[in-house]
Amino acid sequence: MMLSSFSERVWKVTKKIPRGSVATYKDIAYALHTKAYRAVGNALNKNPHAPIVPCHRVVKSDGGVGGFAHGTVKKITLLQKEGVIVKNGKVVEFEKRKVAFSSLR
DNA sequence: TGCCTGACTCAGT
């Protein structure tokens, strides 16, 4: 068995996303050296570390907020509290809010 | 063991 399951690795990377920044499912997958974009979303959906892992900082590659276990609205609210503006379900200046790969690795 | 699903992404029309 692996030291950490795929899901655990996803959460670990997600926790590295700095406050006020966001990362995409794609970035998370790449940081784990895989292309399992959907598996990443799956892992976050089942995320048992609700407040510990900032899963609300993970969005879609086109800037969309994606989904959230507690409701998309809640996700947007949390992001805006951290200074990330969300309009029409999309992250404003998404490209600039995106965190760098090196920060995740 | 094998098929289905999913908080996705990309390419083509």
Next chain:
DNA sequence: GACTGAGCCAGGC
């Protein structure tokens, strides 16, 4: 610019 189909991977039944 928007919609559709196909591809990708891990987890669950």
